[in-house]
Amino acid sequence: MASRIILITGANSGVGYAATQVLARASEQYHIIMASRSLEKATKAKSEIESAGIKGRLSTVQLDVTDQESIQKAATSVGQEFGKIDVLVNNAGVGNVDVDVATRFKACLTINTLGPALVSAAFRPLLLKSSTPTSIYVSSGGGSLARVADLTAAKPRAPGSPDAYQASKAALNMVALQERADFHDQGLKVFIICPGFVRSNLRGTSPELVSGWGMAKDPVTAGETLLSIIQGERDADEGKFIHKDGIYPW
Numbered sequence: 398m399a400s401r402i403i404l405i406t407g408a409n410s411g412v413g414y415a416a417t418q419v420l421a422r423a424s425e426q427y428h429i430i431m432a433s434r435s436l437e438k439a440t441k442a443k444s445e446i447e448s449a450g451i452k453g454r455l456s457t458v459q460l461d462v463t464d465q466e467s468i469q470k471a472a473t474s475v476g477q478e479f480g481k482i483d484v485l486v487n488n489a490g491v492g493n494v495d496v497d498v499a500t501r502f503k504a505c506l507t508i509n510t511l512g513p514a515l516v517s518a519a520f521r522p523l524l525l526k527s528s529t530p531t532s533i534y535v536s537s538g539g540g541s542l543a544r545v546a547d548l549t550a551a552k553p554r555a556p557g558s559p560d561a562y563q564a565s566k567a568a569l570n571m572v573a574l575q576e577r578a579d580f581h582d583q584g585l586k587v588f589i590i591c592p593g594f595v596r597s598n599l600r601g602t603s604p605e606l607v608s609g610w611g612m613a614k615d616p617v618t619a620g621e622t623l624l625s626i627i628q629g630e631r632d633a634d635e636g637k638f639i640h641k642d643g644i645y646p647w
């Protein structure tokens with residue numbers, strides 16, 4: 398019987414998929430709810446992960462972070478089925494670098510910042526029913542103000558300007574920290590993580606972009622970082638901007 402219910406948004410691809418796989422293989426205690434804007438993609442991903450062998454359990458739910466009705470429906474159905482969640486992983490995101498400034502800012506801020514704020518608000522009543530409520534935000538080192546302010550640091554090799562993406566992740570970090578300030582007294586632990594530069598569809602779907610020009614790592618490494626947080630190994634880093642090997646400055 399699963400004792401920890403973990404909901405991951407954007408679980409059908411990249412970091413979310415790998416995290417689901419790592420967690421489901423790690424323990425029979427974990428029930429991972431794979432939230433995806435496409436139930437078809439989630440069902441396919443769930444079957445693939447299950448057929449490779451897991452200890453935990455998986456289920457799926459439709460959830461588009463830009464659609465409040467979809468978010469609320471997902472929260473209601475998860476509440477009816479499970480009564481609580483123990484871990485919420487706000488992972489869904491986009492890396493929009495459209496040449497049109499308004500297009501890329503609208504996409505990044507809507508999906509990467511407003512989306513997680515809406516998801517957290519809708520699921521928080523279920524999360525706070527847990528004895529170990531844990532809220533994890535998948536941010537990006539690109540959202541570190543200090544790192545971008547450092548002109549000597551290596552710049553991301555993006556096909557267009559990453560300004561909107563990075564602004565959306567810096568703002569996401571504030572959403573996370575404010576949630577921590579508001580709900581710390583109720584036992585909520587908040588973690589902000591950068592999954593690292595890993596293979597996924599974030600940059601695009603061509604082999605060159607998925608592999609980050611051959612430099613991106615296996616997203617399983619990001620899944621392992623999430624597992625270490627969920628297992629309590631990173632508790633000293635609660636409320637910080639963490640990556641696999643340490644802490645990023647804000």
Ligand SMILES: NC(=O)c1ccc[n+]([C@@H]2O[C@H](COP(=O)([O-])OP(=O)(O)OC[C@H]3O[C@@H](n4cnc5c(N)ncnc54)[C@H](OP(=O)(O)O)[C@@H]3O)[C@@H](O)[C@H]2O)c1
Nearest residue numbers: 407410411412434461462488489490537594595597598599
């Ligand atoms: N990969 C990296 O190198 C890297 C580095 C730093 C941070 N990150 C962060 O890691 C997170 C996961 O991205 P990824 O790299 O795994 O990219 P990905 O493979 O493109 O996965 C992104 C996931 O988000 C979903 N998504 C997009 N828009 C959505 C919406 N409106 N509602 C619900 N789900 C939506 C996607 O669904 P569809 O499959 O339907 O598009 C997909 O499941 C993102 O927050 C990203 O910013 C990634």
